[in-house]
Amino acid sequence: MTDKERDGAVRLTVAGGYGRSIDVAKGQYVGIRDIEGGQCGDFWAIDADDFDHFFSPSHTWVHLGRIQPRVGDELVTNRRAPILTIIADDVGWHDMLVPACDQQRYERYYGVTGHRNCHDNFLEAMSKRDWGNRPVPQPFNLFMNTYVEPDGTMLIRDPISKTGDMILMIAEKSLIVVVSACPMDLNPVGGQGITDLEILVGDTKEAALRPKKKRADG
Amino acid sequence: MTDKERDGAVRLTVAGGYGRSIDVAKGQYVGIRDIEGGQCGDFWAIDADDFDHFFSPSHTWVHLGRIQPRVGDELVTNRRAPILTIIADDVGWHDMLVPACDQQRYERYYGVTGHRNCHDNFLEAMSKRDWGNRPVPQPFNLFMNTYVEPDGTMLIRDPISKTGDMILMIAEKSLIVVVSACPMDLNPVGGQGITDLEILVGDTKEAALRPKKKRADG
Numbered sequence: 001m002t003d004k005e006r007d008g009a010v011r012l013t014v015a016g017g018y019g020r021s022i023d024v025a026k027g028q029y030v031g032i033r034d035i036e037g038g039q040c041g042d043f044w045a046i047d048a049d050d051f052d053h054f055f056s057p058s059h060t061w062v063h064l065g066r067i068q069p070r071v072g073d074e075l076v077t078n079r080r081a082p083i084l085t086i087i088a089d090d091v092g093w094h095d096m097l098v099p100a101c102d103q104q105r106y107e108r109y110y111g112v113t114g115h116r117n118c119h120d121n122f123l124e125a126m127s128k129r130d131w132g133n134r135p136v137p138q139p140f141n142l143f144m145n146t147y148v149e150p151d152g153t154m155l156i157r158d159p160i161s162k163t164g165d166m167i168l169m170i171a172e173k174s175l176i177v178v179v180s181a182c183p184m185d186l187n188p189v190g191g192q193g194i195t196d197l198e199i200l201v202g203d204t205k206e207a208a209l210r211p212k213k214k215r216a217d218g
Numbered sequence: 219m220t221d222k223e224r225d226g227a228v229r230l231t232v233a234g235g236y237g238r239s240i241d242v243a244k245g246q247y248v249g250i251r252d253i254e255g256g257q258c259g260d261f262w263a264i265d266a267d268d269f270d271h272f273f274s275p276s277h278t279w280v281h282l283g284r285i286q287p288r289v290g291d292e293l294v295t296n297r298r299a300p301i302l303t304i305i306a307d308d309v310g311w312h313d314m315l316v317p318a319c320d321q322q323r324y325e326r327y328y329g330v331t332g333h334r335n336c337h338d339n340f341l342e343a344m345s346k347r348d349w350g351n352r353p354v355p356q357p358f359n360l361f362m363n364t365y366v367e368p369d370g371t372m373l374i375r376d377p378i379s380k381t382g383d384m385i386l387m388i389a390e391k392s393l394i395v396v397v398s399a400c401p402m403d404l405n406p407v408g409g410q411g412i413t414d415l416e417i418l419v420g421d422t423k424e425a426a427l428r429p430k431k432k433r434a435d436g
Contacts, residue, residue, distance in 0.1 A: 058317040058356055061372050067315065068370025078353070080322040097285065099276040104298040135296070135353070138276055148366040152286030154279050 009202035011212035016194040019121025019180035024171045024201050029208035031168040031200040034143045038159040039195045040182040042118040042139040048174040054137045055083050057096035082172040090165040095144035101184050110186045121180035158188045227420035229430035234412040237339030237398035242389045242419050247426035249386040249418040252361045256377040257413045258400040260336040260357040266392040272355050273301050275314035300390040308383035313362035319402050328404045339398035376406050
């Protein structure tokens with residue numbers, strides 16, 4: 001499944017509705033590409049040396065003074081340490097508010113049992129890495145389009161990411177990155193279909209920006 | 219410290235800068251009173267029968283479609299189960315975005331070591347209850363005045379709670395409630411002074427609304 005090419009970059013396809021993990025060394029670039037567009041990707045970054053230490057949206061909001069990160073922004077952990085910096089971003093608008101969808105989300109709100117979900121995708125992706133019974137951290141929901149109105153109303157809108165759109169970050173620590181191509185097909189998050197994502201890890205920005213997978217119909 | 223009075227209600231003073239925990243049975247009312255006004259209270263509600271199950275802001279946002287809860291709103295857990303319902307609220311605007319202040323907050327952002335903080339107040343308050351090494355959950359920051367602008371900017375504004383203002387909730391499960399009278403005195407959260415809060419627990423709304431502690435200068 002992994003494709004390590006002559007430039008040393010690793011390119012990994014995350015099948016729509018499923019999750020995968022990948023190692024990213026300190027100083028490496030990690031990109032997440034929305035191959036067809038409109039596909040939410042729940043993203044986690046875990047300190048490879050300490051699983052109790054991971055990227056945290058709420059600590060990042062205080063660090064940035066913003067709930068929406070921008071190019072150049074430093075993302076921080078639950079101990080307020082830098083963990084990733086955003087280098088490039090074709091979309092410029094993602095979500096950090098919504099928790100991973102889980103069995104209860106599908107059961108309580110849609111009456112559907114046994115649906116794939118990002119919570120369990122995270123645990124599956126980490127199952128061979130001794131994650132144990134730790135709770136699933138709050139994700140960074142790439143290519144997800146939420147909006148907070150002045151009165152506090154939170155809207156989940158249709159996604160705005162287009163074919164091939166990508167966000168590129170650099171790792172400030174050695175990490176395990178987990179990406180779940182969100183299986184939510186019952187509301188605007190993925191109402192237009194569940195498709196694949198691609199994770200790209202490289203030593204240079206150029207290598208990490210070079211996609212493996214072409215658009216399915218392209 | 220606990221004052222159980224003839225009406226059966228329990229009234230507990232939380233000293234400014236410190237934290238305390240209290241048991242709340244299913245169906246009981248729990249109120250948090252800002253005795254002098256302008257004092258942020260980090261609030262947690264833990265399932266008394268399962269410490270891995272607790273009130274979660276992010277799951278509540280999805281449940282309500284709002285990041286600001288209102289009177290009548292049901293707050294939910296990290297398993298999307300109802301845990302508290304808001305019965306009355308003198309302020310009507312609180313924060314659920316900001317994580318508990320911790321040692322790293324004071325050290326990295328203000329260069330202050332050894333400052334009291336809500337993260338450690340939670341652990342102190344739970345130290346006799348076998349919390350173990352679980353992470354500190356995201357709190358509900360009562361009487362804290364944050365605001366999200368349309369571009370995602372998060373502002374921490376001066377508090378708007380007045381002398382004696384209170385929020386009253388009813389427990390949908392048997393809970394341990396933890397409140398930390400936030401010691402943050404280095405930004406607008408508590409820039410006007412750190413003061414006491416009061417926790418009131420009663421079997422009736424009327425009992426839970428009756429304060430013990432008068433305003434310090436009143």
